[in-house]
Amino acid sequence: MLGLTLREASAALREGKVSATELCQRCLASIKETSSVNAYITVRDAGALQQAEAADKRHRRGQALGPLDGIPVAVKDNFSTAGVETTCASKMLKGYIPPYNATVVQKLLDQGAVLLGKTNLDEFAMGCGSTDSIFGPVRNPWSYSQQYREKSAQTGQISDEDADWVITGGSSGGSAAAVSAFTCFAALGSDTGGSTRNPAAHCGVVGLKPTYGLLSRHGLIPLVNSMDVPGILTRCVDDAAVVLGVLAGHDPKDSTMVQEPFQPFTLPSNLDVSKLCVGIPKEYHAPGLSRETVALWTKAADLLENAGAKIVEVSLPHTRYSIVCYHVLCATEVASNMARFDGLQYGHRCDVDNSTEAMYAATRREGFNDVVRGRILSGTFFLLKENYKHYFLKAQKVRRLIAEDFVKVFHSGVDILLTPTTLGDATQFKEFIKEDNRTRSAQEDIFTQSANMAGLPAVTLPAALSARGLPLGLQFIARAFCEHQLLTVARWLEKQVDFPVLRWQAVPDREHPVLQHNKLASLP
Amino acid sequence: MACSGFSERYLKRLPLFTMGRSRCRVSVPALSLLRRGVQQHAAIASPPQSQPKGADQWVGVVGLEIHAQIYSSSKLFSGARVQFAAPPNSLVSFFDASLPGTLPVLNRRCVEAAVMTGLALNCNINRKSLFDRKHYFYADLPAGYQITQQRLPIAVNGILTYQLQVGKKGDQLATRTARIKQIQLEQDSGKSLHDDNRNQTLIDLNRAGIGLMELVMEPDMCCGEEAAAAVRELQLILQALGTSQANMSEGQLRVDANVSVHRPGEPYGVRAEVKNINSARFLAKAIDYEIKRQTEVLENGGKVLNETRAFDFKLGYTTSMRDKEGKQDYRFMPEPNLPPLILFDAKSLPAHVNPQQVVNIDLIRERLPELPSISRKRLVEQYRILPEHGFTLLNEDGLKDFFQNVVKMTQTDPRKVIGWVINDLLGHLKQGNLAVHQSRISPSSLAELLNLLEKGIISSSAAKQVFEELWKDEGKSATQIVEEKNFGLIQDRKQVEQICQNVIDQHQKEVEGIKKGNKKILNKLIGQVQRETKGRTDPVMVKTILEEKLS
Secondary structure, three states: OOOOOHHHHHHHHOOOOOOOOHHHHHHHHHHHHHHHHHEEEEEEEEHHHHHHHHHHHHOOOOOOOOOOOOOOHHHHHHHHOOOOOOOOOEEEEEOOOOOOOOHHHHHHHOOOOOEEEOOOHHHOOOOOOOOOOOOOOEOOOHHEHHHHEEEEHHHHHOOOOOOOOEOOOOOHHHHHHHHHHOOOOEEEEEEEEOOHHHEEEEEEOOEEEEEOOOOOOEEEEEOOOOOOEEEEEOHHHHHHHHHHHHHHHHOOOOOOOOOOOOOOHHHHHHHOOHEEEEEEEEEOOOOOOHHHHHHHHHHHHHHHHHOOOOEEEEEOOHHHHHHHHHHHHHHHHHHHHHHHHHOOOOOOOOOOOOOHHHHHHHHHHHHHHHHHHHHHHHHHHHHHOOOOOOOOHHHHHHHHHHHEEEEEEEHOOOOOEEEEEOOOOOHHHHHHHOOOOHHHHHHHOOOHHHHHOOOOOOOEEEEEEEEOOEEEEEEEEEEOOOOHHHHHHHHHHHHHHHHOOOOOOOOOOOOOOOOOOOOOOOOO | OOOOHHHHHHHOOOOOOOOOOOOOOHHOOOOHHHHHHHHHOOOOOOOOOOOOOOOOOOOEEEEEEEEEOOOOEEEEOOOOOOOOOOOOOOOOOOOOOOOOOOOOOOOOHHHHHHHHHHHHOOOOEOOEEEEEEEOOOOOOOOOOOEEEOOOOOOOEEEEEEEEEEEEOOEEEEEEEEEEEEEEEEEEEOEEEEEEOOOEEEEEEEOOOOOEEEEEEOOOOOOOOHHHHHHHHHHHHHHHHOOOOOOOOHOOEEEEEEEEEEOOOOOOOOOEEEEEEEEHHHHHHHHHHHHHHHHHHHHHHHOOOOEEEEEEOOOOOOEEEEOOOEEEEEOEEEOOOOOEEOOEEOOOOOOOOHHHHOEEHHHHHHHHHOOOHHOOOOOOHHHHOOOHHHHHHHHHHHHHHHHHHHHHHHHOOHHHHHHHHHHHHHHHHHHHOOOOOOHHOOOOOHHHHHHHHHOOOOOHHHHHHHHHHHHOOOOOOOOHHHHHHOOOOOOHHHHHHHHHHHHHHHHHHHHHHHHOOOOOOOOHHHHHHHHOOOEEEEEHHHHHHHHHHHHO
């Protein structure tokens, strides 16, 4: 049952083949069984079941609210949820219970979606491993798959199950793991430099970063306001389109949104790609790109070409400056956005009370981890009067150049870009933490970041397993507000690649419900 | 959106701490410091001898930064209500409290208010303006930054034309102009309430996020009087526009003065910023004090510091608040959650947009009400009164309405009415330190009095006495007073003739003088008759009778 796609589960609910309560109970059980993955920070057992019961009533009356009515979902813990603790995986916000819902959360609830809980992340979404959380790192469910265990055993790499697990990527690693581990049918992530697509790729799920301005950011606790977008994580492209249809649309509470109404769409089952022109950015042949990723990328291009699509090499010359540019822009906005966390009104407050300034300082020192503090300090430095034009202003100009690269390419007749999502498959935790957060972010976000710089929609889909038995993703980037085309092409490729389903290597002493299903239901 | 439960929790959670306030409470009088300075530098400070007279005169240079709270029902970026003196933290939206994830949404009314103010002050309205974040940590600034317009404000390059009363009697008007550098939209902060006894600071966020227009004026004024007159004119303009209630005592209009002194022809001196000024009168005092202080410092060879100074209205002088040399870096950056503010005019207005979602400058220009300068001109023309009368009528709150009401209710020439309103009524009000709306004489009772005068029932000197009686506010009408006190003119000509005869009899010396041709002495006799009758005779009748009798 949990292996169904969202659309199938929705149909099953509508037809009464399963009740929302049953679905919810199964998901809650699955969360418990996979608790070692550490995908969730907060689980709403009672609240979720209550919602599910209400959904069942509506279904029985034939008054379902929409395709999400009764569907269990998870939300990254940097979206404000009324009455549900929202921590951003930081000591600073531990115990903070917001009085309001983020608009995208509200839209999910309005559609009857069942909120299972809040998922783990890097503190304040700063990271690419989901390892820097006060609640501990998220473990990639594929670490416990037969595929990974068998392959690794063959190469003699695996010794200890508890030491050799791989990271999820991040920062929305909790959401990616939650979807990947069959604990929910869809999850919200956020994507500032790749935070939805990166973990989606590592966890073998679909990760959609919509166009900036299409989804409301109201209630998303910001990392970089000018790049943040709510992200959608699902097990197949079709499901991402369904969730997008629910979430998109103007929200007067977010002034950076487009005014035009959004038309929800369903993806055509057959796509003629022969009229499609697919760009392959040559700069994405980056150092560190794994050989098998290149092979996969080439294979996908060949599939498209064989189906009649035109494949052209394109150039995005300024992409190479993306990382350093992002570093400056991110740090400055972080320094500013984090200023409100002073211990006065909500969240953590230190015991120091001899002066306001001392209280601020101690609260912020105790409340933020090193990564957050480091970015605040560099951002503050970049914004100093004498530095402003050397760093922030320059970075903004470079950002404009990066964005213009895309405009030029799309003007030249290219419809869509095909790129890898990550350099390679997921790294083992013990390897990952050898490098610092910043170095890792610079490496990991290399293919994803520029889409945020330019505000463009991008999607990653799982395309193959690596030699180690871990997922590899491919990314499509489209013109702004061309989500329909983006997802249509992604769905076409999804059909061709026939990505295998995660097969649990028995989670000890427990028969996992997922094991009953050997195939992803989206496969023909 | 106001969250009362939240505010309650919020107040309870307030910390026990003090703000670094000791610097603001320096109790050493600045004057005593100055005097010490005088002695120390006396030897060095003798001015050069060779300069022509007047060239070494120090002149004040004054620029103003004015924050006007926008008169709107909700805040600049949130839907929370705006209301003076509401219970603490009862008007606070999630955004105003800076809850994580909240976003600003610009209030169209505030934009229109700024545009209208800009137009009224002859500014260029920028078709595109930008919002910025200005960072500093303070307990009543919950986001850690203020959203303002640092790079590209909504209006620039304006002119404020104002008048002030000059001349020995203050009966002449001089016209001055002060350039307005820019008008920017920004958020107000909350309020910190320091409780010294409990070593606590309480925060009230009702004011946090209210829309402000910051008007930056060029240093085109030279003294407190000019600055006060400019502020008063601005206040009248804002009130006429309805863009701000501009009440200084309620903090809706807050003025900071940048004051420096220099010798004409030389570059401007180092300036000090004077804060904490809550009335036009104190503004003038604070500036003049500061000019005097700086002049003395320089005369004595000292240096003026670039600092912020607070005006103590009780003691009448300014004290140093904080040094500005080690300047705070506000780390400005663009506000990423607000797109550029684009304004349209009739020509540039796109065809397909919803008029509710755009601001059309031309429409606002059409809606501009009459400005005070025009109102004054109209009053002068309509009632044929003097320009200084028009000035006073408008500058004294409520006086214009008072005057116009009296005029409506009486047949008396407005030129006579204005004398009563400005000399008698306003004189009495000023003496009692009262506002027009606190007047003990209503427009109708003044009109009744003037009608008695106009109809010849009382003389003008009796009218003054009736006025005094009315001012006592004993609930009697002018007519009642005239009857009770027997102030009415003696209508019986024979009775008047008798009184005149008595006066003639008792003033033979004067009579002789008149007969010799000195007609001026006649006035003395008329006065004498008036005295005898306590002003109850008609001077014209008395004059005729006396002339008849002495011819």
